[in-house]
Amino acid sequence: MKLHVADYLVIILYFAFVVAVGFIIKKRIKSSNDFLNSSKNIPLWITSLAFISANLGAQEVLGMVASGAKYGIMTVHFYWVGAIFAMIFLGVFMMPFYYGSHARSVPEYLFLRFDEKTRGLNAITFAVMTVFSSGISLFALAKLLEVVLGWDFDVSIWIAAGIVLIYTFVGGLTSAVYNEVLQFFLIVLGLSPLVIVALQDAGGWEQIKANLDPKLTHAWKYMGSTDSNPMGIHFMSLIFGLGFVMSFGYWCTDFLVVQRAMIAKNMNASQRTPILAAIPKMFMPLIVVLPGVIAIALSQPGMADKGYHIPVDAAGNMDYTMTLPSLITHYYPSGLMGVGITALLASFMSGMAGNVTAFNSVFTYDIYQAYFVKKRSDRHYLRVGKMVTLFGILFSIGTAYIATSFNNINDFLQLVFSFVNGPLFATFLLGMFWKRTSPDGAFWGLLMGTVAAALTHGCTVAEGKGGWITELYTVSSGMGQAFIVAMVSWVVNFFTTIIVSLLTKPKLDSELKGLVYSLTEKPKYTGEKWYQKVVPLAVLLIILTVLLNIVFF
């Protein structure tokens, strides 16, 4: 499809603003701490929106609309079960350790709590994963622009990467965080008109419910059996696999998002960052799940007169990934089309910049400074941080080109991510709340949990994937398989850590102050209004989330 000059103006305006933000922030960058850590000087409203925006990358926006079309309203579980509770837990219980320990990164917390080898294992896997994830995001962006707009694949990759490089290279983490907030508003406001017109076109929510199989419009009602819902998941698997292991593993331990809370101005702000971020997160399904449900309703025979249909691939199957771009091209005229395309660009670039800034912090602090060059001037580490940003972007471009040769690389990457994140939460849970957890217990638990994840995947099959060792068990959906892999890896990590800890020497109590719950003074907030306090806010959000689950039961 062809764009109007107004559409190009919107895209150019966006590029100009994100680059300008980088140069505005550049004046504030004086040290490696400013560049890699924002000097812990970012206001609460910015850290909160950046927290949610760092997760609002391409996989999230395109992926959740696609899941909305494929699984229906059940996709809200990724928010109301698989995000809000973990974000609240992070704010109430875990941020006091992350922030109070003065660690500059999640791997550095593992070093302080355990030892060098646990930090090294986490830092290396995280660094590799972030740079690959960034490259996959870039690949998906260029592919989308090629398919939808006919833009040249190579040009799209280099322009998008070049712009992310400019603003992350000159302004570091602060620039990435500021742009994430701009990108957040652009994504939300840019896609809101689409939801309104598409919903109106489909005749409203009641009409959508009348046109769809009830399994697609109820979140919990059909989860009593794996055969009766489109995800093929029992509610117990959902609660433990997604709601506990995967959700807490991601939101509470992934440095990409936790970093946004760690750069808040003080302890109270760092605790409230994920909690306030949970408010927009709670309503995000309106922007990223509802369009998918509307799209599948519009594709039903009863609504054929609307002229919309979810695109099909070469094999004639529904290409759910293209649901959002197809809705944009169907409903947005010139002008707003530019806004919609720019919102997609923003989601890709936000995800990429988030990964690159997390990568350069972890690489500089936890790999370069920890293992290679220990005691050099701050200026040296600032220079290294900038160079790592440049190489991170170049690696991402390389990964994007590798992805063109392997059509299943994204599946592979997501799988490896689940191997890494799934078991990690057990390490943190035991490390923060059981002072007997020893450094050896944490290391072997993490390692065995990751191995168990790989073995489980190798022995289960879902949608033709997995089973590379033997086909012991068949799962009806890839999503269900991911939950099982996560659960097994978590349980193996949890018990291995306990057993090895009981057999090995723990750290002394004096070394664990500020790092373990029982040895840390709890933060007290007196004389503040209720909405400035962590616990009342958390309780209110839990009640709201439970209510939303009941309304869409």
Place this chain on the structure above:
Amino acid sequence: MSKRFTELSFIIGLFFIILSVILLGGYLVTDALKFKINIFSGIAFLVFGIFMVMIKSDEE
């Protein structure tokens, strides 16, 4: 005034005001952009942009 250009709320507000000018201006200038959804979205972006410009955040 120039100090405000370093405030994120001001930058975001300015972005959406210019965006609304493109949509609303385009609606008036060319038939290719004469769609109700452009004008409604343009007004919404303008209101949001002005709101963001008016508020003052504690970024220092």
